[in-house]
Every structure is written in structure tokens, then in C-alpha cells.
Amino acid sequence: MRALVTGGAGFLGSHLCERLLNDGHEVICLDNYFSGKRANVASLLDNRNFELVRHDTVNPILLEVDRIFHLACPASPVHYQYNPVKTIKTSVMGTINMLGLAKRVRARILLTSTSEVYGDPEQHPQTEGYWGHVNPIGVRACYDEGKRVAETLMMDYHRQNNVDIRIVRIFNTYGPRMAINDGRVVSNFCVAALRGEDLEIYGDGNQTRAFAYVDDIVEALVRMMNQEQHIGPINIGNPDEFTISELAAMAIELSGSSSKISIRPARPDDPVRRKPDISLARKILKWEPRVPLLKGLRQTMDHIRAELGLVRA
Ligand code: NAD
Ligand code: UDP
Numbered sequence: 363m364r365a366l367v368t369g370g371a372g373f374l375g376s377h378l379c380e381r382l383l384n385d386g387h388e389v390i391c392l393d394n395y396f397s398g399k400r401a402n403v404a405s406l407l408d409n410r411n412f413e414l415v416r417h418d419t420v421n422p423i424l425l426e427v428d429r430i431f432h433l434a435c436p437a438s439p440v441h442y443q444y445n446p447v448k449t450i451k452t453s454v455m456g457t458i459n460m461l462g463l464a465k466r467v468r469a470r471i472l473l474t475s476t477s478e479v480y481g482d483p484e485q486h487p488q489t490e491g492y493w494g495h496v497n498p499i500g501v502r503a504c505y506d507e508g509k510r511v512a513e514t515l516m517m518d519y520h521r522q523n524n525v526d527i528r529i530v531r532i533f534n535t536y537g538p539r540m541a542i543n544d545g546r547v548v549s550n551f552c553v554a555a556l557r558g559e560d561l562e563i564y565g566d567g568n569q570t571r572a573f574a575y576v577d578d579i580v581e582a583l584v585r586m587m588n589q590e591q592h593i594g595p596i597n598i599g600n601p602d603e604f605t606i607s608e609l610a611a612m613a614i615e616l617s618g619s620s621s622k623i624s625i626r627p628a629r630p631d632d633p634v635r636r637k638p639d640i641s642l643a644r645k646i647l648k649w650e651p652r653v654p655l656l657k658g659l660r661q662t663m664d665h666i667r668a669e670l671g672l673v674r675a
Contacts, residue, residue: 364387364390364429366389367382367389369435370398371414375431376403379391382584383411385584387411392416396436420452420455424466431587439546446504447504449508450507457511465523470528471528477597477638478633479509486637489597501630502630529594534571538665538666539576540662551613556666558619561610564627567606568634569606570634573655574651575661585649592646596643603635
């Protein structure tokens with residue numbers, strides 16, 4: 363198979379490219395380097411089955427491929443709120459362009475949607491049948507509503523043009539190669555703890571998230587693309603739920619540092635609780651996460667320690 367991975371130089375995309383190459387596929391990695399970087403795929407550049415293309419998905423492109431993993435979109439609130447108009451363009455125009463490509467070359471296309479389509483959820487845990495509680499005019503809307511429209515486009519190209527689609531809704535994912543400056547909670551806490559700086563909690567710290575390790579999510583993406591039973595959407599994530607305060611305590615303990623917690627104002631529209639119901643993924647993909655948070659955090663911290671040029675104490 364020849365696979366296109368949009369956003370392939372990002373955090374998740376780079377791990378996915380690596381996995382697909384290991385599985386024996388040809389991979390075209392496409393990225394505009396907004397929140398990703400060449401260094402994330404540097405180790406793949408010598409592989410004769412790997413090709414790197416600098417391209418922005420808001421512009422059309424024609425490539426002969428069998429599979430499209432459509433990831434291109436900034437995922438961290440700091441990055442997607444930096445240029446919100448561009449974020450929504452990326453979700454809407456980028457997804458139209460990739461669907462147009464899928465239609466033309468008859469490729470199967472998988473969209474990495476997000477738990478953010480549920481907004482600040484009134485149902486807990488969140489099942490795929492829940493329609494969500496999103497503020498359409500808030501600062502997170504460029505991402506949340508962008509992904510909701512991307513899902514709509516996927517379904518409409520499927521119903522109208524018979525495009526072969528798959529949709530997954532990914533919950534918070536972490537691991538090596540998260541950009542150390544991308545503002546997500548796991549990278550922020552690891553960086554601060556390793557530097558002995560304060561860990562900043564936005565709000566009271568009682569808000570929850572469920573964190574999945576990147577290898578688990580990549581496995582689910584591959585399974586979703588390869589199965590014939592269900593087009594989605596399917597939730598993928600780790601159902602173990604933690605408060606942000608608990609995460610901060612774990613990061614401090616693992617780093618062995620003397621960092622303290624400092625409380626900052628809550629972010630606007632910050633979801634209070636989030637945890638996936640993964641019954642459908644268990645049934646259709648025969649999948650569930652394997653890496654517990656403590657183990658995954660340790661691996662992530664080792665990677666960030668090396669990136670910061672710190673030596674293990
Ligand atoms: P990331 O920011 O590391 O990767 C996104 C990649 O897309 C980057 O390399 C970026 O440069 C590229 N990109 C952005 N806009 C582009 C454009 N217009 N044209 C071409 N490339 C573009 O984020 P990630 O965590 O790897 O997320 C990958 C995908 O998974 C995203 O679609 C995101 O919405 C989805 N997702 C991620 C998470 C998570 O917790 N990591 C959760 C839910 C959904
Ligand atoms: N958060 C925090 N300190 C940080 C970064 C994030 O307290 O340095 C909180 C944030 O307010 C949210 C949670 O951690 O409640 C997860 O934030 P992240 O940006 O990682 O992802 P998302 O909000 O998109 O789930």
C-alpha cells in the first residue's frame with residue numbers, strides 16, 4: 363500500500379509514519395511545519411519507502427495513494443488559537459481537499475477527529491452517540507467546530523460520492539516528540555518539573571482528562587484503517603481518568619524535583635470532565651490501551667529530559 367500521512371511531521375503523525383514503514387508500506391509524509399518539524403521524521407529520511415513533501419492542505423494536491431491518514435491540523439490550544447482563522451481553514455478546506463483527492467484516486471481516507479467535538483460534555487463518559495456541548499463562538503471553536511465540520515464533510519462525501527471513509531475521535535494523547543513548547547498539559551508539566559520550575563495549574567485542578575500513550579493510539583489508527591466493519595466515528599483513548607492536580611503530583615514525583623504548584627486563572631471554555639467510553643473500539647477494533655499513565659509519563663519524561671539537554675540525576 364502507498365499511504366499519505368498529512369500532518370506527518372507532527373507528534374502523532376511522525377509515530378504513524380514510522381509504524382507504517384515498519385509494516386512495509388510506502389509513506390508520503392505531507393506537512394507545512396506549522397506545529398511539526400523535519401526533525402521528527404529525520405530518522406526516516408534515508409528509508410527508500412519514505413517521501414517528505416512540504417505542502418499546506420488548504421491548497422489542493424494530486425498524489426497517487428491508496429490510503430490517506432488525514433491528521434494535518436494543530437492540536438494544542440496554544441497552537442490552534444494562535445491563528446484561529448487558519449485553524450478552521452485547515453479543518454474545512456484541508457479536509458475538502460483531502461476528500462477530493464480520495465474521491466479522485468479512490469483512496470480510503472481516515473480523519474483524526476477529536477474528543478473536542480463533545481465540547482464541555484454533559485454526558486460522562488462520552489459515547490459516540492453524544493452530540494456534544496460546544497460553544498460555537500468561543501476561543502476553542504476554531505478547533506472544535508472545525509473538526510465537527512470535518513466530520514460532516516467526511517460523512518457527506520461518503521453518502522454523496524461513495525468515498526471510503528473512517529473517522530476516529532482521539533482523546534488526549536501524549537508521548538515522546540510532543541513539542542516541548544506546544545502548551546499541552548503533559549509537556550508543560552514534564553518540562554517545568556524537570557527544570558525545577560512551578561507547574562502552573564489553570565483553574566482549581568479538579569478538571570479531569572484521560573491520557574493515552576502514543577503507541578496505543580497509533581495501533582488503534584492502523585486497526586481502524588484496516589477494518590471493513592465500521593466507518594466510525596469511534597472513540598479512541600485511555601479511559602483511566604485523572605484530575606490535573608493528580609497529573610501534576612505524578613510529574614513532580616517522577617522528575618524527583620522540588621517544583622511547586624502554582625494556580626493560574628482557568629482557561630475559557632475549558633472542559634470540566636473528559637473520559638472516553640471505548641466499548642465500540644473494544645468491539646470493532648479488538649483494541650484497548652495497554653500503557654498505564656505512570657509508565658508512559660516516565661518514557662515521555664526521558665525523551666523531554668534528553669531534548670532539554672539535561673542529564674538524568
Ligand atoms: P501536532 O500539532 O503535533 O501535529 C499536527 C501536524 O499537522 C503538524 O506537523 C503541523 O505542522 C501539521 N499541519 C497543521 N496545519 C497544516 C496544514 N494546513 N497543512 C499541512 N500540515 C499542517 O498535533 P498532533 O497531536 O500530532 O495531532 C495530530 C492530529 O490528531 C490532529 O488532527 C489532531 O486534531 C488530532 N488529535 C490529536 C490529539 C492529541 O491529544 N494529540 C487529540 C485529539 C485529536
Ligand atoms: N492545563 C494546566 N496547565 C498547563 C496546561 C494545561 O492546568 O500548563 C490544563 C488545561 O486547563 C486543561 C487540561 O490541563 O484543563 C488539559 O489541557 P491541554 O491543553 O493539554 O488539552 P485540552 O484542554 O485540549 O484537553
